[in-house]
Amino acid sequence: MLGNSILLAFREIRRNVLRSFLTILGIVIGVAAVIIMVTIGGGATVQVSQQISSLGSNLLMVTPGKRLGPGQSSDTVPFKMSDAEAIARDVRSIAAVAPVSSRSLQAVSGNENWSTNVTGTDNSYFKVTNRSVRSGRTFSESELRSGAAVCILGDTVRRKLFGNQDPMGEKIRLEKLSCKVIGVLESKGQSTMGQDQDDIVVIPLRTLQRRVTGSQNIGLIQVSVREGASTEGVQQEIGQLMRERRHLAPDEDDNFNVMDMKEITKMLTGTTQMLTALLSAVAAVSLLVGGIGIMNIMLVSVTERTHEIGIRLAIGALEREVLMQFLVEAVVLSSFGGLLGIVLALAGSVWLAGLLHVPFVFNAGIVIVAFLFSAAVGVIFGYFPALKAARLDPIVALRHE
């Protein structure tokens, strides 16, 4: 009997190709949207994790204030150079400590200018962040100590300011500071937050403090833990040291934050996953709307086909056979819509992944779920119209033109 229903349903769909296509359009778009959202979201999550792990799992970030990112209170007590020195001196199992302070500035060279991130730090920065100088050199001891006007360019800044020319030994201007280019960094690409990590100019910390910001503050201390040592142990030791240095009473909360990469990873992937879930929910609504679309068209189709249903009933079709035919029709249509949506979604995801520079991660789970969901939509939204068709009185239905 199911075989017959499928046969009849296929003949019916073939009879009305255009109507069938319009019926499933909603499902196609809904399924495609859900799968694309989840696939791209998954790719972004994977990318975030990959990039963070490429930074090294032994990296600790010490920031003033209670939390990383926005929402820091204004009365945050900033770090000083002495804090970084204290960490390097007093905490065991540390490979390198880099004090970092940045400013967004306009970099100018000749007629070219480019707004970029100017980071003041010392040579430990390259070790801690896994960066190296592609050409030229890092800072010398005396340059660091005296706050010399020298800089190392990120690849993006080099390209924007100098194009194909060799920047080495040239002067660039950062606000009032004119400094000499002594090196270019190895390119690193986009960061987890979608920032261009090559859009950077590195200068000695002291240069930044004295000639740009005019303050002794440090925004961030990056610490890399020695290979094989416990990150958590170091985290605790730094916490202890900072509490002492900031004279916090035992009942006071930390007014700084020591985060390891695991926490940052968790936080960032958590954000990505939440966004993915949110977008998927929106897409799921469109799938639901697609289902209602199917119900609409099936209901119209029952009315339109009343006469035909009358013929079938008069010939000896049972109520349940008409029910089955319409139900199977709805399920076949919506499943076909699901399949079409999956194909569309995979093509779309590959294309979008390329466009957004996100790895394409095939998620079999969501494809299966989306397909089953589209079939279920057929059953749920096809049932009511099917029942309506099956309950028709053959005499009345035959008279209906």
Added chain:
Amino acid sequence: MDSSGQPLIVLKGVTRIFGKGQAAVEALRGVDLRIDAGEFVAVMGPSGSGKSTCMNILGCLDTPTAGSYLFKGVEVGELSRNSRALLRRHYQGFVFQGFNLLNRTSALENVELPLIYRGATAAERKRRALQALETVGLKGWETHTPGELSGGQQQRVAIARAIVTGPEVLLADEPTGNLDTARSREIMELLTLLNRESGITIIMVTHEPDMAAYAKRTVRFLDGRVASDERNGRGN
């Protein structure tokens, strides 16, 4: 006619009332009718005389309000909707005035339709449908859709669909109502042939005495009752 000697159709005091109370309309007021297997009966009568209501009851599409309808000894009025559908499927074929074919569907697929509901295999379906189309003289027209066929041809497809399951009775509701005289005669000759060669019982509603003359027996309805019931002199 089966071996038991039982008549195919027996109506006893069949009444059919539509609506309730003041608005009630008595379409049939006590119809007694007996039709044996192998008969060819023409049912005549003016509009509103109850002949269509009677045909609906004979075709198990409707049930009597009162009285008894025995089909092959089975009391149809007591059957469920599904059982009546099965009765139609296995023993009855229908031909309508308006042909009632599925449009945009080939002649072959139209004829196959009742066989699909009977669960015949694809090969069996095709064989029997082709055979039925040949019987009605439409060999070579299998792939044409109703829109590509003339009225007479469409009615032949409908007849093929009605006889493809090998029913015992063919119920025809004004089968020539939409056709010109020449086409009507062809259809009547086809029905006569089917009645004579296959022994299929035919009950046909018609307005035209010319067409009724092809039948062996004429039953006239008037005001919900059988007004006359006579053997045709001409017969077959």
